[in-house]
Amino acid sequence: MFSHFIIQILETILSISNISKRYGKIQAVNGLSLEVKKGQVFGILGPNGSGKTTTLSIILELLKANSGNFRWFGKPPSKESRKRIGSVIESPNFFPYLSPVVNLKIVADIKDFGYDDIDRVLTLTGLFERRNTRFKTFSFGMKQRLAVASALLGNPDVLILDEPTNGLDPQGIAHIRELILHIASQGTTIIIASHLLDEVQKICSHVAVLNKGIKLFDGKVSEVLAISDSYELSAGNLELLTNSVKQHPAFQSVVPGGDKIQVYFKDAVDPEELNLFFFHQGITLTHLSERKRSLEQHFLELLDNNK
Ligand code: ATP
Numbered sequence: 001m002f003s004h005f006i007i008q009i010l011e012t013i014l015s016i017s018n019i020s021k022r023y024g025k026i027q028a029v030n031g032l033s034l035e036v037k038k039g040q041v042f043g044i045l046g047p048n049g050s051g052k053t054t055t056l057s058i059i060l061e062l063l064k065a066n067s068g069n070f071r072w073f074g075k076p077p078s079k080e081s082r083k084r085i086g087s088v089i090e091s092p093n094f095f096p097y098l099s100p101v102v103n104l105k106i107v108a109d110i111k112d113f114g115y116d117d118i119d120r121v122l123t124l125t126g127l128f129e130r131r132n133t134r135f136k137t138f139s140f141g142m143k144q145r146l147a148v149a150s151a152l153l154g155n156p157d158v159l160i161l162d163e164p165t166n167g168l169d170p171q172g173i174a175h176i177r178e179l180i181l182h183i184a185s186q187g188t189t190i191i192i193a194s195h196l197l198d199e200v201q202k203i204c205s206h207v208a209v210l211n212k213g214i215k216l217f218d219g220k221v222s223e224v225l226a227i228s229d230s231y232e233l234s235a236g237n238l239e240l241l242t243n244s245v246k247q248h249p250a251f252q253s254v255v256p257g258g259d260k261i262q263v264y265f266k267d268a269v270d271p272e273e274l275n276l277f278f279f280h281q282g283i284t285l286t287h288l289s290e291r292k293r294s295l296e297q298h299f300l301e302l303l304d305n306n307k
Contacts, residue, residue, distance in 0.1 A: 011038045012074060013158055013189045014059065019068030021054050021213075028054040029065070030213035036191060036206075038157075041184045043200035043221070044193045046210035052193035053089070055210075056162055060087055073157075083111075086151030087160035091167075092143040096136035100127055100146050103135055104153065113154045121149040125179060141172030148179060158189045165199060177203055231274065234260040234287035244281045248274075260287060 014036040021029040029051040036042045044052050057063040059070050061077055072081035094103040104118045122128040125145040130138070138146065144164065151159055164180065165173040180203050184190050194200055200207050201221060208218035235241040242254055242261055250265040271290050278285055 012036075012071075013038050013040075014070065014072055014191070015074075016055075016059065016070045017068055019055070019058060019065045019070065021051075021058060021063065021065050028213050029058070032068070032210075032213070032215050034208050034215065034218055036158075036189060038189055039184075039187060040206045041180070041190045041192065041204045043204035043207040044191065044210060045195070045197065045200045045207050046193075047195055049212075050195075050210040051213035052195075052210060053162055054213075056087070056089060056160055056191070056193055060085070060089065060160065062089070083154065084157045085160065086153070086156035086158070087162075088144075088147045088151050088164065089160070089162045092147035094135045094143070094146060094150075097134055099132045099134060100138075100149070101131045103146070104150060107150045108153055111153060117153050117155065120155075121152045124152065124183070125149040126175070139172070141168050141175055144168060144172065144176060145179065148176070148183075152183070156188070158191065159183060160191045162193045163195070164192060165194075165196070230262055230264045230291045231269070231271070232257075232260050232262055232287065232289040232291060233285060235278070235283050235285050237283070241278070241283055241285075244278060244283055247281075248277060262291075 012035055014034075016032055016034050019029055019032045020027070032051070032055060044055060046052050054063065058065045059072075061082070070077070072078075073084065075081065094100075095106070098106075100122060101118060104121070105115055108115055108118065119128065119131075122131050125148055127142060127145055127149060130142065135143070135146070148159075148161070148164075151161075161180070164176050168176060177199070180190060180192070184203075192200075192204065204221050206219065207221050209216045233241060233245070238256075238259070238261060242256070245251060245254060245261070245263050248265070248269075250267045250269050252264040252266045254264070255262040271288060275285060275288060
């Protein structure tokens, strides 16, 4: 029991507790709490203006919160914790006439790291071949990858990225996504702010949905995706249909609605299997319509309920 407790504590990379930030009349972040554990790819998902960048700026100590606090690796932020965090918050900014190697040497000097990691991060981000070309000749995607390379200097335990694929073409997006997944596979914890649901679905293991600075939901992406299927059903005898559907092994709940019923299932249910199930009970359906809730619908519903 005790050792289990210790493991739980060691695993927490970031805990944010009740943080609020106001800019004049705008409440950018409102009582936000969340926990990021080791190895997670944690998405902070929300529309423009929902407080994502403000949150990242606070945990990176670029901004001060009005209230609340946060801990890195179980302790208040310190010089030591800062060395374990790499981040890309703004658009990539390097000296245009210098090569990636020289630019990274400058970053290494500022961060007080040696130069021995430079080849590794250039290789990891696919820029090693271009290591001696001037930065200004780089495509936007390559510039973005160099920013990630720079954040990876010193092999941080955590990588923080703000809208990493903004402004990239499809190939650039694919490159960055692969890179993020590769870095995550090496055990680095990643925190990503994004307004793109699709992006979060493709790369994140966990997600917190923000709207107007308030956390609406957080959890495993796979759990959000596994939201139960629902079906709209109808038959000549609705009472019989309602009683019958309750016998289905995956039945969760039923909501009456005029001449139809809306049925929610705990697990995914195949429409053909459902039809057959009723057929075996002597019921002929007059209507069957599947309603799958994707993360997108769930996300939109969450935002809608919070208007
Ligand atoms: P985006 O994706 O558009 O950057 P976001 O989710 O990152 O959005 P924030 O940039 O954190 O959101 O902004 C949250 C709110 O705070 C917005 O209403 C924004 O206009 C406001 N805001 C952000 N920075 C400032 C500032 N320096 N001064 C005043 N208001 C600000």
